[in-house]
Amino acid sequence: MRNVLVIGAGKSSSSLITYLLQKSFEEDLHVTVADVFLELAQSKLNKHKNGSAITFDILNKTERQMAIKNANIVVSMLPAHLHINIAKDCLEFGKSLVTASYISNEMNSLNDQVVKKNLVFMNEIGLDPGIDHMSAMQVIDSIKEKGGKMLLFESFCGGLVAPESDDNLWNYKFTWNPRNVVLAGQGGVSKFLQEGTYKYIPYHKLFRRTEILQVDGYGKFEAYANRDSLKYKSVYGLDKILTLYRGTIRRVGFSRAWNIFVQLGMTDDSYTIENSDKMSYRDFTNSFLAYSPSDSVELKLRHYLKIPQDDVIWDKLVELDIFNANKMVELKNATPAQILEKILKDSWTLKKDDKDMIVMQHLFGYQLNGEKHQIVSSMICMGENETYTAMAKTVGLPVAIATLKILNGEITNPGVQMPIKKEVYQPILKELAENGIVFTEKEMPYLGYNPEIITA
Amino acid sequence: MRNVLVIGAGKSSSSLITYLLQKSFEEDLHVTVADVFLELAQSKLNKHKNGSAITFDILNKTERQMAIKNANIVVSMLPAHLHINIAKDCLEFGKSLVTASYISNEMNSLNDQVVKKNLVFMNEIGLDPGIDHMSAMQVIDSIKEKGGKMLLFESFCGGLVAPESDDNLWNYKFTWNPRNVVLAGQGGVSKFLQEGTYKYIPYHKLFRRTEILQVDGYGKFEAYANRDSLKYKSVYGLDKILTLYRGTIRRVGFSRAWNIFVQLGMTDDSYTIENSDKMSYRDFTNSFLAYSPSDSVELKLRHYLKIPQDDVIWDKLVELDIFNANKMVELKNATPAQILEKILKDSWTLKKDDKDMIVMQHLFGYQLNGEKHQIVSSMICMGENETYTAMAKTVGLPVAIATLKILNGEITNPGVQMPIKKEVYQPILKELAENGIVFTEKEMPYLGYNPEIITA
Numbered sequence: 001m002r003n004v005l006v007i008g009a010g011k012s013s014s015s016l017i018t019y020l021l022q023k024s025f026e027e028d029l030h031v032t033v034a035d036v037f038l039e040l041a042q043s044k045l046n047k048h049k050n051g052s053a054i055t056f057d058i059l060n061k062t063e064r065q066m067a068i069k070n071a072n073i074v075v076s077m078l079p080a081h082l083h084i085n086i087a088k089d090c091l092e093f094g095k096s097l098v099t100a101s102y103i104s105n106e107m108n109s110l111n112d113q114v115v116k117k118n119l120v121f122m123n124e125i126g127l128d129p130g131i132d133h134m135s136a137m138q139v140i141d142s143i144k145e146k147g148g149k150m151l152l153f154e155s156f157c158g159g160l161v162a163p164e165s166d167d168n169l170w171n172y173k174f175t176w177n178p179r180n181v182v183l184a185g186q187g188g189v190s191k192f193l194q195e196g197t198y199k200y201i202p203y204h205k206l207f208r209r210t211e212i213l214q215v216d217g218y219g220k221f222e223a224y225a226n227r228d229s230l231k232y233k234s235v236y237g238l239d240k241i242l243t244l245y246r247g248t249i250r251r252v253g254f255s256r257a258w259n260i261f262v263q264l265g266m267t268d269d270s271y272t273i274e275n276s277d278k279m280s281y282r283d284f285t286n287s288f289l290a291y292s293p294s295d296s297v298e299l300k301l302r303h304y305l306k307i308p309q310d311d312v313i314w315d316k317l318v319e320l321d322i323f324n325a326n327k328m329v330e331l332k333n334a335t336p337a338q339i340l341e342k343i344l345k346d347s348w349t350l351k352k353d354d355k356d357m358i359v360m361q362h363l364f365g366y367q368l369n370g371e372k373h374q375i376v377s378s379m380i381c382m383g384e385n386e387t388y389t390a391m392a393k394t395v396g397l398p399v400a401i402a403t404l405k406i407l408n409g410e411i412t413n414p415g416v417q418m419p420i421k422k423e424v425y426q427p428i429l430k431e432l433a434e435n436g437i438v439f440t441e442k443e444m445p446y447l448g449y450n451p452e453i454i455t456a
Numbered sequence: 457m458r459n460v461l462v463i464g465a466g467k468s469s470s471s472l473i474t475y476l477l478q479k480s481f482e483e484d485l486h487v488t489v490a491d492v493f494l495e496l497a498q499s500k501l502n503k504h505k506n507g508s509a510i511t512f513d514i515l516n517k518t519e520r521q522m523a524i525k526n527a528n529i530v531v532s533m534l535p536a537h538l539h540i541n542i543a544k545d546c547l548e549f550g551k552s553l554v555t556a557s558y559i560s561n562e563m564n565s566l567n568d569q570v571v572k573k574n575l576v577f578m579n580e581i582g583l584d585p586g587i588d589h590m591s592a593m594q595v596i597d598s599i600k601e602k603g604g605k606m607l608l609f610e611s612f613c614g615g616l617v618a619p620e621s622d623d624n625l626w627n628y629k630f631t632w633n634p635r636n637v638v639l640a641g642q643g644g645v646s647k648f649l650q651e652g653t654y655k656y657i658p659y660h661k662l663f664r665r666t667e668i669l670q671v672d673g674y675g676k677f678e679a680y681a682n683r684d685s686l687k688y689k690s691v692y693g694l695d696k697i698l699t700l701y702r703g704t705i706r707r708v709g710f711s712r713a714w715n716i717f718v719q720l721g722m723t724d725d726s727y728t729i730e731n732s733d734k735m736s737y738r739d740f741t742n743s744f745l746a747y748s749p750s751d752s753v754e755l756k757l758r759h760y761l762k763i764p765q766d767d768v769i770w771d772k773l774v775e776l777d778i779f780n781a782n783k784m785v786e787l788k789n790a791t792p793a794q795i796l797e798k799i800l801k802d803s804w805t806l807k808k809d810d811k812d813m814i815v816m817q818h819l820f821g822y823q824l825n826g827e828k829h830q831i832v833s834s835m836i837c838m839g840e841n842e843t844y845t846a847m848a849k850t851v852g853l854p855v856a857i858a859t860l861k862i863l864n865g866e867i868t869n870p871g872v873q874m875p876i877k878k879e880v881y882q883p884i885l886k887e888l889a890e891n892g893i894v895f896t897e898k899e900m901p902y903l904g905y906n907p908e909i910i911t912a
Binding site: 188195198201202203205209268289336 | 644645647650651653654655656657658659660661665719720721724726727729730731742743744745746747749792904905
């Protein structure tokens, strides 16, 4: 039996482990799941006869190396900064490695040694990064093979709540790390290309410069720009492209309301609020508004940010209870972002039967034989329940599929890499489709980057 | 003869050196001015018989120590981060030291040794910090001596262009480091106290939350909040105070127009613009606006930031030439802030005969025998010309006066300190007044923090 070691039994490992266990009989696999919490690892295996749970401290070299030595291939689902020790052990003991994380500089620096040992260190093979790379490169390569010249590439992805569980005014619930949602867009300017010109959006304007997209059967969505849309320009072979934009999808109206928090300064994670533990939600809101001897917090906020009383963003704020004088923050030395996260969790935590939804859409504009063309490619994935979420499925399945294909020698090109080569993305996309993760492609008239038309 | 070593012959040293030379006969002084540029040091001395210019590299220990060993007291007018080596040498050779800079942690850590050697390391004795400390503490101490209880302290300071040289729509020119003006307010939230409540303003709202102040004979000014108004809360003995606010003064209307740059993202110093050297001013402006196949840069900006065409802030933008397609940026790998600084320097550089102006105002609110009182204390200082600016005078004179008083044993309390003790501020303020730097105090009805009334 071949031993697959999965390190990390968190939320995103459910679908990954289930896939490997389902394949374990025909593929002769044993799945070892390692986590700091033994019970968490056990729960993911559900007493399957081809699975075993172990516990170890990732920083304990002896324990870690023992587990890796016994594996035929290693999957790390830990946070990105914890991969590097595992990667070095894999290199030492000659094991291939799969992760869903961005390639760090440290990871990248191992490339020559990984190639020399003929190993595959496959990274960025979750959802985003992951499925986005593969589905985009499949279309880009096919356009280039036909002799087309890429003019435009826009790519959008978002984790949302499924329509049937969508019961708040924001049309949003946390389906992933809430902290990342609160901090989204911070830490630098957002940068992209529109019709040959570099464009820059500062954080405080990010949520007012959204783009609108349509997904057949699911209606309108909006997207705000990711921090660096240009990151994959040369990796994707798009050096001469005119428009390059990557964005995060929300339901229409989310960003305009979220902008209120940005404008107030509630998403700031760089300083702590005085006496935060003894504040009510109302006090917290008031600390971003000027003192007034007479006006209420509500009136001050409306006046400050010019919110009409019949505007739905007002109802969204009220729904979150930010004016409640009785609910206490209770967090000591908390940053505004930490307090806001707590307030949002009260309202946006998935309930037991809530389902989530992944939306991904790419736009490809290109020129072929003197004519301009445009393709829109969309993927929707619905979660099954709180454990088998769409997020866990779309992150975990490509990891699982890649792992098995590396183990079986179907993916062989060695090195530290992401899934942008045909030999990698083609078989994986095929199997993802068999598992319900399907992209629908549609030709449409070439629009270029034209906000008026896209919005309509 | 007693040798005063002044290190740094930049803009702020003119009045300082002139004062010391004028006193050199009666006080038996020799003034040694050291600078990397010998000619600059010489020019400040104007061939005075009691002055000599030397040049040395501040990082060359032998040269630096030689000069310091030969001095009876040392003044450092270098940028703050260069003080520490000088301070350590002063400690080694038993010399007192005067600087106009904020006390760094490194400087502060020398305190015990400075006390042990019975030396005075006087810092923060320029304008702001400096005159602000002294003039505020004089009033605060007198209120406390009467048995009053401090309720409110607001303190404002600004370097502006004098009314007679005020010939642009912004009513502003650079009288100090332009880079600091462009970056003002960045690097953290602005934090202060209003009627017992902590308030926080994020950078992107800073220039829309100004306060209005009046200075008799000079009209209305506005002020935006400094980063940390609470810094001197305990230093000033104001631990129980209800309102504490420190602000930077501009002419009314400056901040509303400056906010346009903030909103666009033009003041950002954290990333570089692609191909910045080959851009026109117009291209630069356009890089913060969305692409449009039809609309002009002007129309896009007006629409984006909702500027009516008859609003004076529009004329202010036009005056700076930010829509000029022929003026080139010419800076390689420049940040937005660096490019904006260049654009502003075209318009805001002081002309040869231009005069500058310093405005400082404090508000003190207090309770005495059950009644509430308020005092407003204001100081205006006009520059004489481009060299003897009001900025050079108000920064340099207190440094010079303190230097002589330490040398003469009139200020003796040892340690690393700022001028908040009566024995220090009283004689210095007296001599500043004799040199035309005068505060006018006025009793007024107690208003507390009441934006409506202050604005009126």
